[in-house]
Amino acid sequence: MLEHMEPSELKLVGRKALRVEGVGKVTGEAVYVSDMALPGMLHAQVKKSPHARARIIRIDTSKAEALYGVRAVIVGKELNYKLGLYVVDKDILAKDEVRHYGEAVAGVAADTIEIAKAAVDLIEVEYEVLPAVLNHMDALKADAPLVHPNLGKYDYVPVFSPQAGTNIPNLSKLRKGDVEKGFAESEWIVEREYTNPSVQHVPMETHVAIVEWKTGDEVNIWSSAQSPFTVRNLFCYTFKLPLNKVRVVVPNVGGGFGGKAGIHLEPLLACLSRKAGGKPVKMRATREEEFCLLPCRSALTYRIKTGVGAAGKILAQSLTLYWDAGAYADYAVNVTRASSYSAAGPYDVPNVKLDAYTIYTNKPYGTAYRGFGHVEFFWGLERHMELIAQVIGMDPLEFRMLNLLKPGSITITGERISDHSGDPAKCLEAAAKAINYGKLTPQEKAREERTGRKIGKGLATLHKAPAMPSFTATAAVVKMNTDGTVIVNIALTEIGQGSATAMAQIAAERLRFPLDRVKVTIEKDTDKEPYDWQTVASKGIILSGNATIMACDDLLKQAYETAAQVLRAQAVDLDHDAQGIFVKHRRDRVISFPQLSVGYAFPDGNAIGGPLIGVGRYIAQGLSNLDKETGQGLPALDWTFGAHGVIAEVDCETGEYKVLKVASAFDVGKVINPDIVRGQAIGGMIQGLGTAICEGYIYDEKGHLLNPSFTDNKIPTAQDLPEEIETIAVETAQLDGPFGARGVGEHPMISVAPALGNAIQKATGAELLHMPIRFEDVWRAVNAKEPIDNWITKTPTGSCRSDPATRHSSPDSAALP
Amino acid sequence: MRVKLSVNGSVYEREVEEHFTLLRFLREELGFTGAKEGCGAGECGACTVFLDGKTVNSCMVLAVEADGSEVETIEGQALNGSLSDIQAAFDRHHAVQCGYCTGGMVLSVKELLKRIPKPTVPQIKEGIEGNFCRCTGYQQIIEAVLDVSGQAESAGKGELKHA
Numbered sequence: 001m002l003e004h005m006e007p008s009e010l011k012l013v014g015r016k017a018l019r020v021e022g023v024g025k026v027t028g029e030a031v032y033v034s035d036m037a038l039p040g041m042l043h044a045q046v047k048k049s050p051h052a053r054a055r056i057i058r059i060d061t062s063k064a065e066a067l068y069g070v071r072a073v074i075v076g077k078e079l080n081y082k083l084g085l086y087v088v089d090k091d092i093l094a095k096d097e098v099r100h101y102g103e104a105v106a107g108v109a110a111d112t113i114e115i116a117k118a119a120v121d122l123i124e125v126e127y128e129v130l131p132a133v134l135n136h137m138d139a140l141k142a143d144a145p146l147v148h149p150n151l152g153k154y155d156y157v158p159v160f161s162p163q164a165g166t167n168i169p170n171l172s173k174l175r176k177g178d179v180e181k182g183f184a185e186s187e188w189i190v191e192r193e194y195t196n197p198s199v200q201h202v203p204m205e206t207h208v209a210i211v212e213w214k215t216g217d218e219v220n221i222w223s224s225a226q227s228p229f230t231v232r233n234l235f236c237y238t239f240k241l242p243l244n245k246v247r248v249v250v251p252n253v254g255g256g257f258g259g260k261a262g263i264h265l266e267p268l269l270a271c272l273s274r275k276a277g278g279k280p281v282k283m284r285a286t287r288e289e290e291f292c293l294l295p296c297r298s299a300l301t302y303r304i305k306t307g308v309g310a311a312g313k314i315l316a317q318s319l320t321l322y323w324d325a326g327a328y329a330d331y332a333v334n335v336t337r338a339s340s341y342s343a344a345g346p347y348d349v350p351n352v353k354l355d356a357y358t359i360y361t362n363k364p365y366g367t368a369y370r371g372f373g374h375v376e377f378f379w380g381l382e383r384h385m386e387l388i389a390q391v392i393g394m395d396p397l398e399f400r401m402l403n404l405l406k407p408g409s410i411t412i413t414g415e416r417i418s419d420h421s422g423d424p425a426k427c428l429e430a431a432a433k434a435i436n437y438g439k440l441t442p443q444e445k446a447r448e449e450r451t452g453r454k455i456g457k458g459l460a461t462l463h464k465a466p467a468m469p470s471f472t473a474t475a476a477v478v479k480m481n482t483d484g485t486v487i488v489n490i491a492l493t494e495i496g497q498g499s500a501t502a503m504a505q506i507a508a509e510r511l512r513f514p515l516d517r518v519k520v521t522i523e524k525d526t527d528k529e530p531y532d533w534q535t536v537a538s539k540g541i542i543l544s545g546n547a548t549i550m551a552c553d554d555l556l557k558q559a560y561e562t563a564a565q566v567l568r569a570q571a572v573d574l575d576h577d578a579q580g581i582f583v584k585h586r587r588d589r590v591i592s593f594p595q596l597s598v599g600y601a602f603p604d605g606n607a608i609g610g611p612l613i614g615v616g617r618y619i620a621q622g623l624s625n626l627d628k629e630t631g632q633g634l635p636a637l638d639w640t641f642g643a644h645g646v647i648a649e650v651d652c653e654t655g656e657y658k659v660l661k662v663a664s665a666f667d668v669g670k671v672i673n674p675d676i677v678r679g680q681a682i683g684g685m686i687q688g689l690g691t692a693i694c695e696g697y698i699y700d701e702k703g704h705l706l707n708p709s710f711t712d713n714k715i716p717t718a719q720d721l722p723e724e725i726e727t728i729a730v731e732t733a734q735l736d737g738p739f740g741a742r743g744v745g746e747h748p749m750i751s752v753a754p755a756l757g758n759a760i761q762k763a764t765g766a767e768l769l770h771m772p773i774r775f776e777d778v779w780r781a782v783n784a785k786e787p788i789d790n791w792i793t794k795t796p797t798g799s800c801r802s803d804p805a806t807r808h809s810s811p812d813s814a815a816l817p
Numbered sequence: 818m819r820v821k822l823s824v825n826g827s828v829y830e831r832e833v834e835e836h837f838t839l840l841r842f843l844r845e846e847l848g849f850t851g852a853k854e855g856c857g858a859g860e861c862g863a864c865t866v867f868l869d870g871k872t873v874n875s876c877m878v879l880a881v882e883a884d885g886s887e888v889e890t891i892e893g894q895a896l897n898g899s900l901s902d903i904q905a906a907f908d909r910h911h912a913v914q915c916g917y918c919t920g921g922m923v924l925s926v927k928e929l930l931k932r933i934p935k936p937t938v939p940q941i942k943e944g945i946e947g948n949f950c951r952c953t954g955y956q957q958i959i960e961a962v963l964d965v966s967g968q969a970e971s972a973g974k975g976e977l978k979h980a
Contacts, residue, residue, distance in 0.1 A: 677977055717947075721956060
């Protein structure tokens with residue numbers, strides 16, 4: 001526990017505090033990039049492909065260029081650059097071939113949005129439509145068209161394994177123990193396949209950026225980005241510019257959820273600005289563009305085969321994950337990698353064989369989304385645990401408790417779980433207790449009789465570690481002002497998650513200052529803030545929290561050194577409170593922080609010290625790369641464990657259901673701010689319910705996205721809340737967490753869907769394998785009809801399941817009835 | 818066309834293009850950027866403002882339609898540097914995360930409380946169902962509304978529990 005303190009000693013950490021940026025947000029004063037305008041600013045629009053896959057025969061921009069007020073028009077052929085996070089596979093604008101519906105083929109910058117739109121309409125594009133590969137399982141077939149024939153020639157980060165000549169930009173593998181021996185020793189073998197479609201993040205602020213490329217290659221970028229340093233790094237990599245030429249500024253961001261983690265509109269706007277003579281160029285995606293020009297969450301097909309011993313212990317698991325990257329690898333290859341060390345869940349499994357494929361298709365591409373793959377694979381895993389328990393005749397809670405990780409367990413990558421790793425069993429018990437798991441209360445029985453509907457209760461566990469490089473680092477700078485207030489500079493962006501408030505509480509606690517003397521910057525600027533890798537992965541609290549503590553300590557050390565000279569004492573004899581530094585046993589010998597803040601001047605004018613500026617640097621410690629063949633290594637900064645309990649009420653006649661209660665428990669190590677933890681927990685849970693109940697991309701058989709709007713892609717409203725919500729914190733201190741804390745930004749979204757699926761199964765017997773769980777899916781499952789595939793619809797229909805003709809025969813579990 | 822209207826009690830008169838929505842007019846011509854565009858299709862409520870005493874999605878109203886009207890935006894809620902009671906309750910209950918939906922949400926709550934001074938939870942849910950929030954999960958917003966409508970006892974149940 002970095003800087004562990006007994007709860008009774010803590011004045012700010014663990015207590016309620018208002019959000020540091022709350023007033024600006026409730027008054028409408030907070031500025032987002034979408035609100036910004038710069039002098040001479042132009043407006044950009046893009047011409048988008050109406051086809052999933054097509055060859056670009058000809059683009060004629062002459063009419064657009066002739067339109068008054070058009071200042072720049074660009075097509076892909078002009079831009080000899082490649083973009084990519086991990087596999088450098090993307091052009092700024094499609095060149096010879098478009099790879100997904102909605103991909104940009106030309107860009108325009110004009111005086112007004114109206115002129116830019118008119119110009120886009122005047123651009124003529126002639127396409128030769130090519131057969132598209134839409135289904136990721138079909139993309140694996142030998143005769144499938146190649147989405148990227150040049151995959152073998154692309155640059156990539158070496159922890160990934162692109163398979164040249166295929167549609168597989170990454171294959172991550174893990175081998176632990178002897179899986180065949182484990183199956184041979186098993187009493188039961190249960191095998192199933194679980195699926196879910198692509199979904200959209202839906203931040204309320206769509207992607208927006210303003211870029212100006214000025215003379216001398218000075219580039220300024222204002223962006224709704226989660227990770228300003230990543231935008232800068234990738235931008236400079238693509239354009240071969242020195243990092244000190246490019247400045248990225250991020251003010252308030254209207255939600256991110258992973259969708260704004262990488263680089264998006266910035267390179268195109270930069271090229272338009274350069275062509276338009278350096279004027280700033282702004283573009284804000286429409287809601288429709290947010291669905292198909294910008295990335296989504298990958299679809300997944302997850303095959304799980306589990307061997308279970310006579311006593312109910314899991315002996316072996318064969319896990320195969322097929323991730324649908326869409327047209328570009330972006331974060332999908334790293335989601336795949338994260339799944340390769342996490343997809344067995346928080347369970348102790350001695351023998352594991354895991355293969356995780358990233359697969360290109362001709363669809364909008366997948367990126368990071370809150371949970372980074374865990375929402376998707378936990379759907380399958382925790383439904384599977386339920387089905388296993390049913391098969392072996394054990395209660396699902398008992399079955400999970402028997403198999404959970406505990407101190408001394410070895411994870412599938414070979415990490416030993418310790419007393420400080422967090423407590424999945426305690427989370428599961430808390431969630432189970434909160435829903436009165438395993439029985440119906442008299443009130444619930446009465447409700448069943450009154451309504452004629454069935455009530456079921458389900459549980460699901462979850463875990464997640466930050467998916468990040470082993471050497472992920474950050475820094476904090478704490479600067480004292482002449483009145484004793486301080487400014488904390490960190491590059492962790494405030495996208496709504498409450499990090500700025502948590503950091504202010506941590507800094508004030510460490511400095512022993514009241515909270516209102518600490519300001520954490522909201523606007524981030526790569527020229528001013530110290531380095532941070534990215535605002536992703538729920539890693540902010542540990543990395544930036546520790547750096548902030550260390551920066552506070554550094555500032556205090558400098559203050560103590562000056563104070564020691566002024567007070568004629570050794571630094572070791574000094575102590576401090578909010579006002580100043582004093583001699584421990586002579587409290588009247590004191591010097592105030594304002595007197596020390598920018599150096600101390602003696603009465604005769606002599607001066608010592610200087611401005612108090614503390615620097616804290618923190619890098620993840622002890623992590624290692626994973627072996628490419630066996631997946632063994634130490635990938636996890638920390639594991640946050642959790643569990644959800646769901647009570648659902650189902651109408652067995654119609655399949656309609658209602659969520660009555662969700663109880664969620666997370667081992668957060670140490671609560672920094674209870675209201676913020678609760679806000680993350682509830683907000684993530686509702687986002688998880690959206691994924692569980694209704695959200696998903698629907699395509700027609702040609703790969704056109706049919707539902708890129710709020711009319712056709714519903715997200716939860718206030719009417720979709722469960723009747724009751726309970727949020728529970730477990731606090732098993734993290735050894736290297738600030739005050740013992742660990743991250744919980746993503747975790748609440750994970751495993752909501754399987755907990756709901758398990759509750760519905762308990763109520764109805766419906767064996768649900770596909771997420772989202774629509775009412776008709778429940779009805780079909782209750783009536784044991786073949787699940788309908790309308791995600792790539794065929795009526796007008798097409799999506800995420802394989803061609804029924806080639807779908808591998810129904811799971812061949814010998815033990816199943 | 819020439820449009821004259823009042824926003825938060827001050828009169829503005831501008832030449833405006835006929836196709837400009839009230840939302841664009843407020844944001845781009847008058848600088849009231851507290852109203853946001855989340856969809857441009859009247860679905861998400863981020864652009865909610867009062868038009869002659871009733872809330873509207875300002876992305877679905879033309880600026881010329883608002884000629885002669887009284888408009889009230891989120892910027893008009895805090896007076897003399899003090900938050901309105903609804904704003905203060907939102908702040909106190911952490912009914913805000915990214916903040917992008919917040920302005921519209923606060924105004925929808927104001928409209929609800931004008932109609933129903935002590936709304937039940939189902940009435941609150943109905944009152945804000947036209948305002949999407951992707952961050953908070955709505956629960957802390959509901960608690961803020963209960964609190965500001967004098968039903969703090971019901972709001973007080975919303976605490977993080979410890980196992």
